Amino acid sequence: MLEVVxxxxxxxxxxxxxGISFDVRPGEIVTLIGANxxxxxxxxxxxxGLIRARSGEIRFKGRSIANLPPHEIVxxxxxxxxxxxxxxxxxxxxxxxxxxxxLQRDKAxxxxxxxxxxxxxxxLRERERQSAGTLSGGEQQMLAIGRxxxxxxxxxxxxxxxxxxxxxxxxxxxxxxxxxxxxxGLAILLVEQNANLALRVSQRGHVLETGRITLSxxxxxxxxxxxxxxxxxxxx
Amino acid sequence: xxxxxxxxxxxxxxxxxxxxxxxxxxxxxxxxxFINFAHSxxxxxGAYAGxxxxxxxxxxxxxxxxxAMLAAMAACAGLGIVIERLAYKPLRERSKLTVLxxxxxxxxxxxxxxxxxxxxxxVAFPETLPATTFTAGGVxxxxxxxxxxxxxxxxxxxxxxxxxxxxxxxxxxxxxxxHQAAALMGIPTNRIISVTFxxxxxxxxxxxxxxAYKFPRVDPYLGVMPGLTAFVAAVLxxxxxxxxxxxxxxxLGVIETLVKGSRWSTWTExxxxxxxxxxxxxxxxxxxxxxxxxxx
Numbered sequence: 001m002l003e004v005v006x007x008x009x010x011x012x013x014x015x016x017x018x019g020i021s022f023d024v025r026p027g028e029i030v031t032l033i034g035a036n037x038x039x040x041x042x043x044x045x046x047x048x049g050l051i052r053a054r055s056g057e058i059r060f061k062g063r064s065i066a067n068l069p070p071h072e073i074v075x076x077x078x079x080x081x082x083x084x085x086x087x088x089x090x091x092x093x094x095x096x097x098x099x100x101x102x103l104q105r106d107k108a109x110x111x112x113x114x115x116x117x118x119x120x121x122x123x124l125r126e127r128e129r130q131s132a133g134t135l136s137g138g139e140q141q142m143l144a145i146g147r148x149x150x151x152x153x154x155x156x157x158x159x160x161x162x163x164x165x166x167x168x169x170x171x172x173x174x175x176x177x178x179x180x181x182x183x184x185g186l187a188i189l190l191v192e193q194n195a196n197l198a199l200r201v202s203q204r205g206h207v208l209e210t211g212r213i214t215l216s217x218x219x220x221x222x223x224x225x226x227x228x229x230x231x232x233x234x235x236x
Numbered sequence: 237x238x239x240x241x242x243x244x245x246x247x248x249x250x251x252x253x254x255x256x257x258x259x260x261x262x263x264x265x266x267x268x269x270f271i272n273f274a275h276s277x278x279x280x281x282g283a284y285a286g287x288x289x290x291x292x293x294x295x296x297x298x299x300x301x302x303x304a305m306l307a308a309m310a311a312c313a314g315l316g317i318v319i320e321r322l323a324y325k326p327l328r329e330r331s332k333l334t335v336l337x338x339x340x341x342x343x344x345x346x347x348x349x350x351x352x353x354x355x356x357x358x359v360a361f362p363e364t365l366p367a368t369t370f371t372a373g374g375v376x377x378x379x380x381x382x383x384x385x386x387x388x389x390x391x392x393x394x395x396x397x398x399x400x401x402x403x404x405x406x407x408x409x410x411x412x413x414x415h416q417a418a419a420l421m422g423i424p425t426n427r428i429i430s431v432t433f434x435x436x437x438x439x440x441x442x443x444x445x446x447x448a449y450k451f452p453r454v455d456p457y458l459g460v461m462p463g464l465t466a467f468v469a470a471v472l473x474x475x476x477x478x479x480x481x482x483x484x485x486x487x488l489g490v491i492e493t494l495v496k497g498s499r500w501s502t503w504t505e506x507x508x509x510x511x512x513x514x515x516x517x518x519x520x521x522x523x524x525x526x527x528x529x530x531x532x
Contacts, residue, residue, distance in 0.1 A: 050416055074422035086417035088410045098403070099410050103422035151422055 001026045001155055001187045002047070002078075007056035007066075009046040016042040018211040019056060024155070029181050029188045031198040031219065033232050034208035040191040041083050043208070044157045047189075048080035049073045060155065075103050079153035083160045083191075085144040089133030093124055096132050096143055100150030109152070117146040120176050138169030145173070149180070156180070157189045162197065170194070174201060195232045199223050207232075238374035243497045244490060249381035249450065251489020252388035256443035257466035258473065258481035259395065260436030266412035266476045267432045270332045273339040274319055275440055276463020277346035278312050282441025283361070283448040283458055284354050285311045290364035301365035305387070305445045309438040316437025317430045325426065350456030361452035364445075384446045391442055392482060395435065399478065408432055412476070461505070465492065468512045474525025483523060 002024040010016040016039045024030045032040045045051045047058055049070035058066040065073050074080075088096050097117065101110045118125040121142040127135060132143055141161055148156060158177065162170040178201050181188050192198035199205050199219040207215040207228065215228070222228050257279055264272045285308035293300030323342050327335045368379045399405040410418045411428045419425050447462060448454050469488045473480025488508060495504045515522060 048420060050419070069424075070416075070419035071422045071424045074420060080420050082417065082420060086414050086420075088413045088417065090409055090413050091406065095406050095409075099406060099418070099421045099423065102403070102407065147421065 001028070001061065002189065003057070003059040004043070004047065005057040005059070007043070007046060007058060008054045009042055009051055010054065011042075011051070015054070016211055017046065020208070020211070020213045021056075022206045022213055022216060024187050024189050026187055027181070027185050028204065029178075029190060029202045031190045031192060031195065031202040031205040032208055033192070033195040033198070033205055033222075033228075035231075037210070038208040039211045040208055041159055044080055044082075044159050044189070044191060047073075047157065048078065050080075050082075071103070074151055074153075077152070077154035078157070079148035079151055079155070080157045081144045081148045081159060081161065083163065085137075085140045087132040087135070087140045087143050087147070089131065091132055092128070093130055093132055093135070093143055094128045096147050097124070097128075097150050100147035103151060110150070113150055113152055117149050120149075120180065121146050136166075136169075138165045138173065141165055141169075141173055142176075145176070145180075153186065155187045155189070157191075159191045160193060161190075162192060162194050170197070177201065196223075196234070199233075239497070241375050243493050245375070245377060245381055247490035247493030248486065249384045249489070250493055251486035252385050253443045253447050253450075253485075254462065254466045254469045254489050255482040255485030256388055256391060256439045256446075257462060258469040258485040259392075259478055260440045261467055261470040262473070262476055262478055262481040263408075263432050263436040265470070267408065267429050268324070268335070270335045270339065271467065271475075272324075272433075272436075273336070273463075273467075274323075274342035274346055275436065276459035276466070277343050277350070278316055278319075278437045278459075279440040279444040279447070279463055280350060280454075280456060280459035281315055281346065282308045282312045282437075282444030283454045284350070284444075285441065286364065286445035286448060287359065287361055287454055290362050293364070296363050296366055298365060301449075304364050305442060308441040308445045312441030312444075313434035313438040316433040316440075320430060320433040325429075347456050347460075354454075354456060356456060358453050358455040361448040361454050363452075364449060380450050384450055387442065387446060391439060395439065395478070398435070404428070404431055465508055468508055471512060472515050472522055474522025477522065477524045480522055480524035 004023065005021050006019045008015060008017050008019050020043065032043060034040050046053045049068055053066040057064060060076055060078050065076065088099065097114060101113065104110050123139055124142055124146055127139065132140065135143060161173055174197060177188065180186050190198050190202060199222055202219040205217065205219050205222045206213050260275050261271060286304045289307040290301065290304035293304055319342055323338050324335055327338060365383055369376055399408060407418065407423045407428050408431065410421065410423060411425050415425050465488055466485060469484035470481045472488065473484030492504055492508060495501065495507050
């Protein structure tokens with residue numbers, strides 16, 4: 001589904017990723033874990049085209065997408081829910097969702113996707129006419145995910161979906177993430193500070209340390225790995 | 237009393253045109269966060285385009301005048317889009333100051349091109365639309381003022397429909413809020429920025445056409461003062477806020493006309509800019525703007 005090969009990227013004069021390689025297979029949930037500043041968000045931003053890939057290769061469904069403009073990458077079926085959610089707080093919930101379907105032409109398909117999104121996040125239906133800026137953090141996260149789903153992606157990247165959200169809502173959002181993956185067969189790449197939670201719903205994980213992938217393994221063995229537990233899972 | 241009403245009518249009519257120009261500043265500020273100082277010269281180009289098409293239409297008919305105005309709007313929409321593509325788009329990742337200075341450069345370029353193409357001497361603007369005056373209770377109303385206000389109301393209504401009810405308008409608001417998030421929705425942000433420049437420039441051209449229709453004299457520096465005043469109007473209303481720009485334009489038109497009609501008439505422009513200073517000092521977000529930290 002997604003193959004990243006020897007990717008380097010950064011900001012200004014600083015290189016944040018020093019040639020990372022990993023992949024995500026169809027139908028899989030994969031977590032990127034790592035400390036703050038390890039390059040997790042940078043990785044997602046390079047994949048979705050928000051920042052340039054300086055070298056290396058990014059392939060999506062076998063096609064090279066490195067340095068395509070972001071709106072074309074979305075059009076290929078790769079959605080990115082950015083850190084901080086970035087909902088359009090000046091737009092209503094419904095307008096946000098409609099913008100998610102910007103590239104969709106088929107009105108009937110849009111309506112049916114909208115039904116699915118409301119089915120996954122009923123809260124959004126209740127608030128459809130409300131300005132997105134008035135939603136709680138958890139509701140904004142639902143909107144950000146729902147908005148991404150409106151583009152009917154085949155692959156979804158989620159950056160810190162639990163950040164700043166009440167614990168009860170985090171649980172429910174993760175349940176919905178698993179449900180989206182299971183019901184729609186959507187492959188998911190997850191970046192999450194709560195690595196414990198993220199690895200529990202994932203099949204595999206990649207550990208990112210200061211711009212390099214240091215370990216790739218099935219989620220279960222990462223959860224059991226003493227070094228990983230000590231560094232990222234708050235365990236011993 | 238009759239004189240006050242007279243001045244108010246005049247002020248609303250001038251203010252309507254300021255509103256049309258101010259909206260262009262505010263639309264562009266919304267999506268790109270800089271003041272497009274070349275906007276006032278697009279206004280000038282609109283007046284000239286209206287003049288040349290108007291002359292060919294024979295003049296004095298509704299259809300001819302309307303065609304001239306629409307032609308001016310279309311031509312300037314194109315001009316605005318070309319300016320953005322050539323001058324501003326290459327600077328997208330640069331600091332806002334770079335873009336701002338470039339905009340001043342483009343403004344000078346357009347003024348000098350105007351001299352080159354249209355000549356430096358002022359020319360009379362033809363009677364593109366039918367015009368009469370009628371008197372009611374001692375107040376002389378020119379049909380020109382009614383045309384100006386009527387067209388402005390129609391254009392603002394059309395703009396509101398586009399911005400609030402259409403997909404491209406919603407995308408404009410999305411881009412104004414956050415370019416990256418908009419791009420992640422599949423919105424081609426550069427195309428939306430072009431549309432925004434096109435819309436703003438078309439409104440400036442309509443204002444230029446109406447301005448020359450009301451004050452029938454056109455020269456390549458025609459845009460300078462109305463442009464600056466409309467810029468103040470946009471700031472007064474709250475930069476980035478469309479309703480605010482319209483309100484600011486209307487207010488400034490009325491204030492300016494009242495000052496002009498008083499014995500302090502030589503202070504008209506000073507009053508405008510003192511107002512700008514006061515707004516910046518005491519209500520920097522403008523009348524309708526909400527104070528918020530600038531995102532980096």
